[in-house]
Amino acid sequence: MIRFILADLRRFSGGALAVVILIALSVALSVAVTLQERAVRLGSARAAEKFDLLVGAPGSETQLALSSVFLQPAPLPLLSGQVLARLADDPRVAMAAPVGFGDSSFGHPIVGTTTALVAALSPTLAEGAVFTRLGEAVVGADVPLSTGAEVKPMHGSVETGGETHTEIVYHVTGRMAPTGTAWDRAILVPIRAVWSLHGMAGAHEEDHEHADADAGADDHEHEHEHGHVDAQARLDEHFDAGTPGVPAILVKPKTIADAYRLRQEYRSETTLAVFPAEVLTRLYGTLGDARSLLLAIAIGTQGIVIAAILLVAIMHIGSRRRQIGALRALGAPMRSVVVIVWGELFLLFLAGIALGGGLGLAVAELVSARMTAATAVRLPVEFAREDWRLAAGFVIAAAIVSLVPAIAALRLSPAAALRS
Amino acid sequence: MLSLDVTGLEMRFPGLASPVLSIDRLHLPAGARLAITGASGSGKSTLVNAITGLERVEHGSILWGGEDMARLSGWQRDAFRARHIGLVMQDFHLFPGLSAFENVVLPVRLARRLSVAEAERARLLLDMTGIARPAQKIETLSRGEMQRVAVARALLSKPGVVVADEPTASLDRSAGEEVADLLVRLSREEGATLVVVTHDPALSERLDRRIRLAGGVIIEDSGEAEAA
Numbered sequence: 272m273i274r275f276i277l278a279d280l281r282r283f284s285g286g287a288l289a290v291v292i293l294i295a296l297s298v299a300l301s302v303a304v305t306l307q308e309r310a311v312r313l314g315s316a317r318a319a320e321k322f323d324l325l326v327g328a329p330g331s332e333t334q335l336a337l338s339s340v341f342l343q344p345a346p347l348p349l350l351s352g353q354v355l356a357r358l359a360d361d362p363r364v365a366m367a368a369p370v371g372f373g374d375s376s377f378g379h380p381i382v383g384t385t386t387a388l389v390a391a392l393s394p395t396l397a398e399g400a401v402f403t404r405l406g407e408a409v410v411g412a413d414v415p416l417s418t419g420a421e422v423k424p425m426h427g428s429v430e431t432g433g434e435t436h437t438e439i440v441y442h443v444t445g446r447m448a449p450t451g452t453a454w455d456r457a458i459l460v461p462i463r464a465v466w467s468l469h470g471m472a473g474a475h476e477e478d479h480e481h482a483d484a485d486a487g488a489d490d491h492e493h494e495h496e497h498g499h500v501d502a503q504a505r506l507d508e509h510f511d512a513g514t515p516g517v518p519a520i521l522v523k524p525k526t527i528a529d530a531y532r533l534r535q536e537y538r539s540e541t542t543l544a545v546f547p548a549e550v551l552t553r554l555y556g557t558l559g560d561a562r563s564l565l566l567a568i569a570i571g572t573q574g575i576v577i578a579a580i581l582l583v584a585i586m587h588i589g590s591r592r593r594q595i596g597a598l599r600a601l602g603a604p605m606r607s608v609v610v611i612v613w614g615e616l617f618l619l620f621l622a623g624i625a626l627g628g629g630l631g632l633a634v635a636e637l638v639s640a641r642m643t644a645a646t647a648v649r650l651p652v653e654f655a656r657e658d659w660r661l662a663a664g665f666v667i668a669a670a671i672v673s674l675v676p677a678i679a680a681l682r683l684s685p686a687a688a689l690r691s
Numbered sequence: 692m693l694s695l696d697v698t699g700l701e702m703r704f705p706g707l708a709s710p711v712l713s714i715d716r717l718h719l720p721a722g723a724r725l726a727i728t729g730a731s732g733s734g735k736s737t738l739v740n741a742i743t744g745l746e747r748v749e750h751g752s753i754l755w756g757g758e759d760m761a762r763l764s765g766w767q768r769d770a771f772r773a774r775h776i777g778l779v780m781q782d783f784h785l786f787p788g789l790s791a792f793e794n795v796v797l798p799v800r801l802a803r804r805l806s807v808a809e810a811e812r813a814r815l816l817l818d819m820t821g822i823a824r825p826a827q828k829i830e831t832l833s834r835g836e837m838q839r840v841a842v843a844r845a846l847l848s849k850p851g852v853v854v855a856d857e858p859t860a861s862l863d864r865s866a867g868e869e870v871a872d873l874l875v876r877l878s879r880e881e882g883a884t885l886v887v888v889t890h891d892p893a894l895s896e897r898l899d900r901r902i903r904l905a906g907g908v909i910i911e912d913s914g915e916a917e918a919a
Contacts, residue, residue, distance in 0.1 A: 272801060556906030597784035598801065600745055601844070602773025605766060607801035684765070686745035689780075 276614050286587070287619055294623025295630055298665065301569035302631025303638075305661070306560040306652050310639050312555050314650035315340070318452040319547040321392060322603070324522040324530055325688065326354065326537050326544045335543060336550035338520050339370055341453045341646060344428060345430045352514030354542055358522055359510050362582040363529035366606055368390060369510075369517040371465040374424040374436070379414050381424050381441075381458045383465030388521060392450055399445030406465040406502025410439040411457045412449035413647050419443060422458055424468065436468050439500045451649035462517070463507060467500040471515040577672055584616050584676040591624045595680050596688025605681065613677035620669030628662065692882050693756040693851035694698070694773060695719040695742065700751035702737050702907075712737045712907040714751075717898075721851075724885040725914075726873065726895035729904035735888045738855050738904065742886070743776055744768030756851065758908035773802060775844030777883065779874070785829045785844075791817060791836075792825035793916045797888045809847065815845035820873055836867025842873050852884040859891045871897060 280287045319340050327335040328348035337343045358367035367393070369384030386401050389409050399418040401409055410416050421442040426434050441460055449455055524530040530546070537544035588595070598608055632652065639650035697717040701710045712734040729735050740754055741748035741760075745768075748761040755775060763771060763895055772778070785794045796805050797812045817825045820839040822832075829837065838858060845853055855874055859867035871894040878885040887898060895901050903911035 274793065275789065275797065275801070277784065282788050537898065593784075594786070597780070598798075599769055600743070600772070600778055600780070601784065601799040602769065602776075602848070603801035604773070605769060611801075684746070685769075686740045689745065 272614075274428065276611055276618065278552065279611070279617065280615060283587075284317045285307075286583070289324065290561045290583060290619045291626060293576050293579065294620060295626035297569070297573045298624050298627025299492075299630035299634060300572060300663075303634040304562060304565040304630055305658065306631060306635035307650075308558060308565075309634060309655065310650035310652045311558060311642075313653075314648050315551055315555075316548065317651075318648045319551050321450065321452065322521055322547045323406075323659045324524055324533060324544060325547055326350065326358065326520040326522055326542055327518060329541065329543045332543065332550050333554065335519060336545055336547040337373060338548050339521065340551070342457055344372065344375075344380065347518035349516030349518055350520065350542060352510065352516055355517060356510040356512055356514055358520060361533075363525055363533060364522055365525050366521075368521045369462045370519045370521055371462050371517055372519075373430045373469070373690050374426055374465065375422055376458060376507055376539075378428065378459050379411075379518055381408075381422070381460055381465075382454075383460055383462035384508070384521075385462060387508070389447065389459055391521075391523065392454055393447035395448065396445045397448045399443070401445055401459055402459075403444075403506060404502065405461050405467070405500060405504045405506070406439055406441055407461070408446045409439075409445045409447060410443055410461045411447055411455040411459070411647070413455040414445050414458060417627075418445065422460075438470060439464060439502055441502075442651055453647050456647035461506055463504075464502075466501060466515045506637055510520040515644060518577070519536075529615060543688075577668075579674055580616075580620075581672065583681055584673075588612065588676045588679050591599070592683055592688040596685045599685040600689060608680055609677045611681045613673045616673040616676060617670055620673060621666070625667065626663050692721040693884050694721040694723075694754075695884065695886075696754040696820050697742070697854070698752050698754075700741060700748065700753065702734075702741055702746070702748070702750075710907055712741065712904075714738070715730070716907060717902070717909070719884065720765055722882065722884055723900060724878065724898040725780050725887070725900040726901040727886065727888045727904065728890055728895055728901060730890075733904040734907035735887065735904055736856065737907070739854060739886075739888050773798065774848070775851045777840050777848070777850035777853040777859045779838070779845045779853065781857035781860050783796060783834075784843045785837055785840060787828075787830040789829060790826045790884070791822050791840045792799065794829050794840055795825075795847055799847060813847055814842070816846055816877075818838070819843070819877065821869075833866070835862055836901055838862060838866070838870045839873060841868065842877065846877055846881055849881065850883055852886065853878050854868075855885070855887045855889075857888055859889065859894055867891060868893065 281528060322340055325335055325339050328350040330348050334345055335347065338345050338347055355367065355369050358364055359584055366387045368385045368388035369383070372380060374381040389401050396409070409424055418420065420443045422443060424436045424439065424441065426436060522533060523531050533544065534544040595608055595612070599605070635652045639652050642648070694764070695717070697714050700712065700714045702712040703710045725735055725783065727735050727738060735745070742749050744760050744763065751761060753760040758771070760768060760771065763913060786797060792813060795817060796810065799805050799809055815824060817840070820843045822840060822843070831839065832840065853874065858874060862870060871891070874885065875888065875897050885898070887894060891896050900914040902909050
């Protein structure tokens with residue numbers, strides 16, 4: 272029986288192939304949409320995991336989260352350094368690290384921060400050691416720089432026509448272990464180096480002269496905008512009221528209750544506090560709507576494809592009336608004829624569904640790989656239990672649809688079929 | 692071996708006033724060899740379809756060894772045909788992509804498991820019909836060889852009767868003679884009643900009895916002529 276079906280399919284291999292491709296493409300569309308949406312959701316949720324609470328200046332919550340979690344370049348308003356000092360001393364806070372964006376090197380964002388954040392992101396470094404002087408840097412796992420390499424920071428990025436800072440050259444001293452987040456593409460440097468570079472007094476030797484102009488760079492004269500940096504200076508990670516402004520502060524509260532209390536406290540007129548995970552969940556809501564729409568389109572496409580296949584199958588049965596009549600005339604029982612007609616189409620469906628699943632998976636992997644290459648955020652393409660339910664649904668629908676031409680074949684009288 | 696008794700058979704097609712076939716009585720003893728001749732449109736094919744159960748019979752009875760084909764349902768007629776009637780058709784109805792051997796055993800395989808004895812018999816029949824390579828793909832055979840494979844297929848299940856509908860019409864003369872030879876010889880050896888529809892005189896001459904149809908009625912019957 273199966274040999275007869277296969278021989279028959281070989282005879283119509285062109286048409287069979289076309290049907291398989293048609294099914295495969297429509298299945299691949301829904302598989303890719305489902306997998307990709309899940310990959311983006313899981314990947315960004317994992318990327319946000321390490322960032323419990325973000326505190327920034329009042330503005331867009333979404334921008335604050337995107338800039339901190341995905342290091343998306345955007346001008347953020349600065350938050351007073353006093354807030355950092357207060358958070359650092361708060362007994363409910365396990366860690367409060369400043370995050371200073373703005374510079375880049377060969378497309379890699381340079382982030383000014385503290386050793387505490389490096390330790391939080393990568394408890395043990397993959398190689399080397401954490402920075403101990405202002406002119407040292409730790410790179411993310413995906414940054415193609417080895418220990419000892421030099422990093423010349425550029426203000427902004429190449430795309431925005433930034434100029435290269437000449438006051439400092441960072442030396443890479445260590446590399447973080449992979450985190451699967453956008454921070455794998457980042458170059459981490461001491462926050463005070465960033466401040467000094469941008470003429471935001473705060474490095475201690477300038478502290479006393481400019482103490483009242485610390486809040487931002489705007490108050491400085493032009494010649495002061497790019498300050499002097501002593502690359503050999505030791506780190507100072509103690510923050511006080513004289514600390515310059517920062518775009519964002521990453522906070523690790525000691526308990527969940529503390530997290531909620533801190534968020535409540537720092538939602539004020541001068542500060543903004545968000546849970547990045549919560550902001551992202553809101554974004555996924557939008558993403559989920561887009562997925563529903565795409566999935567509806569994909570399923571609509573499948574409906575059209577099934578209708579087209581039925582049309583082809585019924586026309587095919589019409590042209591095979593003689594063969595079916597001959598099978599019955601020669602003594603093949605009805606059930607064999609039904610199984611042959613049903614089996615042929617069902618086999619094509621199965622091949623199409625399998626091929627489409629593989630194709631959809633490949634597309635999702637490809638898109639994920641590209642997005643990971645661009646953002647360093649790992650987007651895990653994986654199957655979930657509900658996918659198998661969907662696949663089972665496809666197979667059952669295919670089995671039922673395949674019955675239609677089989678029933679059409681049943682109604683033929685063998686003599687009439689042979690005459691045609 | 693089956694005898695055939697046709698009584699009061701009348702076949703009509705919708706929209707036609709007169710019946711396309713009308714046979715009061717036709718008796719064929721078991722093991723007989725009958726040729727049915729006649730111009731096209733004389734009702735030959737309708738008669739074959741009626742006695743093989745391919746077409747439903749509304750009026751009359753068709754008894755094969757006592758079993759009335761006219762009283763069976765479509766499914767039962769299929770089953771009866773599979774068990775008792777070997778069919779050979781003008782355009783072979785072999786299935787490309789399968790070998791000669793696979794074509795011979797296909798009807799059995801589609802119904803049940805092929806037994807070792809049946810596989811053995813299929814090889815023997817192919818050997819008797821002169822097919823040298825049973826594993827050869829059917830579409831690569833000559834037309835004469837194809838019809839010989841069809842004869843082997845018709846005989847596989849040891850049918851009580853072999854019905855051939857214009858078995859030589861689409862063959863050249865020498866191939867036609869070979870097939871005619873085979874049909875007559877093998878049906879005798881296998882002990883099957885043989886009914887052949889043909890307008891090939893070389894073939895009909897070799898059978899014991901000839902009836903001629905015109906306008907759906909028997910106008911000539913060599914058997915009755917002899918009896919008379």
